[in-house]
Amino acid sequence: xxxxxxxxxxxxxxxxxxxxxxxxxxxxxxxxxxxxxxxxxxxxxxxxxxxxxxxxxxxxxxxxxxxxxxxxxxxxxxxxxxxxxxxxxxxxxxxxxxxxxxxxxxxxxxxxxxxxxxxxxxxxxxxxxxxxxxxxxxxxxxxxxxxxxxxxxxxxxxxxxxxxxxxxxxxxxxxxxxxxxxxxxxxxxxxxxxxxxxxxxxxxxxxxxxxxxxxxxxxxxxxxxxxxxxxxxxxxxxxxxxxxxxxxxxxxxxxxxxxxxxxxxxxxxxxxxxxxxxxxxxxxxxxxxxxx
Numbered sequence: 001x002x003x004x005x006x007x008x009x010x011x012x013x014x015x016x017x018x019x020x021x022x023x024x025x026x027x028x029x030x031x032x033x034x035x036x037x038x039x040x041x042x043x044x045x046x047x048x049x050x051x052x053x054x055x056x057x058x059x060x061x062x063x064x065x066x067x068x069x070x071x072x073x074x075x076x077x078x079x080x081x082x083x084x085x086x087x088x089x090x091x092x093x094x095x096x097x098x099x100x101x102x103x104x105x106x107x108x109x110x111x112x113x114x115x116x117x118x119x120x121x122x123x124x125x126x127x128x129x130x131x132x133x134x135x136x137x138x139x140x141x142x143x144x145x146x147x148x149x150x151x152x153x154x155x156x157x158x159x160x161x162x163x164x165x166x167x168x169x170x171x172x173x174x175x176x177x178x179x180x181x182x183x184x185x186x187x188x189x190x191x192x193x194x195x196x197x198x199x200x201x202x203x204x205x206x207x208x209x210x211x212x213x214x215x216x217x218x219x220x221x222x223x224x225x226x227x228x229x230x231x232x233x234x235x236x237x238x239x240x241x242x243x244x245x246x247x248x249x250x251x252x253x254x255x256x257x258x259x260x261x262x263x264x265x266x267x268x269x270x271x272x273x274x275x276x277x278x279x280x281x282x283x284x285x286x287x288x289x290x291x292x
Contacts, residue, residue, distance in 0.1 A: 004077045004082040004083055005077070005083070005091070007077060008055060008076075008077045008083060008088070008091075009051050009054060009055075010054045010074065012074075012267075012270060012271035012274060013054065013185060013270075014047060014050060014051075014274075015274040015275055015277060015278035016050070016145075016149050016182045016278075017046040017047050017049070017050040017149060017153070018043065018047065018278060018281075019178060019181075019182070019277045019278045019280070019281040020046060020149055020150060020152075020153030020154050020157070020178050020182070020281075021039065021042045021046050021153055021154075021157045022278075022281040022282060022284075022285055023157075023175075023178050023281045023284060023285075024042070024153060024154040024155065024156070024157025024158040024161075025039045025042075025157055025158075025161065026281065026284045026285040026287075026288045027154070027158045027167075027170070027174060028157070028158050028161035028162050029285070029289065029292060030235070030236070030288040030291075030292060031158075031162055031166060031167065032162075033158075033161045033162030033164075034161055035109075035160070035161040037109075038106065038110075038157075038160040038161055039157065039160075041102055041106050041109075042106070042156065042157045042160060045099055045102040045103050045106065046153050048095050048099040048102060049096075049099040049122070049125055050125075050149075051095045052092055052095035052096040052098075052125050053125040053126075053128055053129075055088055055091050055092040055095060056092040056126050056129050056130065057128060057129040057136070058076055058078050058079075058088060059078060059085060059089050059092055060129040060134070061076075061129060062076070062079050063085065063130075064134075065200060066137070066197075066200050067079040068196065068200070074267065092126075096122060096125065096126075099122070099125075100118070100122060103118040103121075104118075106118075106160065109160050110156075110159070110160050114156075117152070117156065121148060121152065124144060124147075124148050136202070136204065137201075137203060137204075138203055139203050139205050139207075141186055141204060141205070142183045142186055142187070142205050143183075145179065145182050145185075145186050146176065146179030146180060146182070146183050147179065149178070149179060150175050150176060150177070150178040150180065150181075150182055151172075151179055152175075153175075153178075154171070154174055154175035154179075155175050158171055167231075167235070169231050170231040170232050170235060173228040173229055173232065174228070174229055174232050176225075177224075177225035177228040177229050178225075178281070180221045180224060180225040180228075181221070181222060181225050181273075181280065182277060183221060184218050184221050184222060184273050184277075185270060185273045185274050187205070187206065188258060188270040188273050189270055190205065190206040190214070191206050191211055191214060191215070191258065191266060192262075192263065192264075192266035192267070192270070193206075194206045194207055205217075211259075215255070215258065215259045218255055218258065219251075219252070219255045222251035222252075222255070223248065226244040226247060226248060229244060236287065236291055240287045243280070243284060243287055246283065247276065247283075250276045250279065251276055254269055254272050254273055254276060257269055257272075258273075
């Protein structure tokens, strides 16, 4: 049973939430504002909120008839009967509660204005899959990921450690870059699930625009993400330009495999896309530690 819950957490996607916090922390270190406790709290908040969203996605997609037995992709515990719907619902709100508790501790570092931001994250975690207009069912999942896995975690992690919005162009560019790389994980997920999603009326961007277009969007997003980080590289030593070059090599290699794959063959490529993002953030952290 424990293994079924681990599968439901979708651990292959967790690097996406980790990467945003690492990137924000790397930028904070470069600007001389590193603070361990808020960094760790941001990391805990990001991971618990994502697990809550993953649990909620599984529960509400089952409840709304969006998941069917034997569909492509990772095994859905509720749909396949491994986990009861009631247990998954409770787990969703338990993880939301843990995220909320962690968020409350961050108020001591950032002040009460963080409260509405935290509430927005909580709402988005559920609105992605449920409510009167589920975001993931209407082609809005990608922009949601850019905001909540890129802009918000990177900028807030930076601010909570430095207490300032300095280098706003660099910060915004890096946060959008992380968001676009994170959205690529969702593109692979929806690329794989296109036929199943079409059969139940779920309108992801891949269903709306097709695999060929979204395959091109995947490639362009990674390239554009590196362009958005140009202000960052201009502030770092010249030798650090190897980092975006390495990322682009990994990105293009993964893209070439994605456009040739279908069904369960895309599962490892989804994980590879998430790991490409995590590697980018870890290399950035290493670069600022060495250069600093």
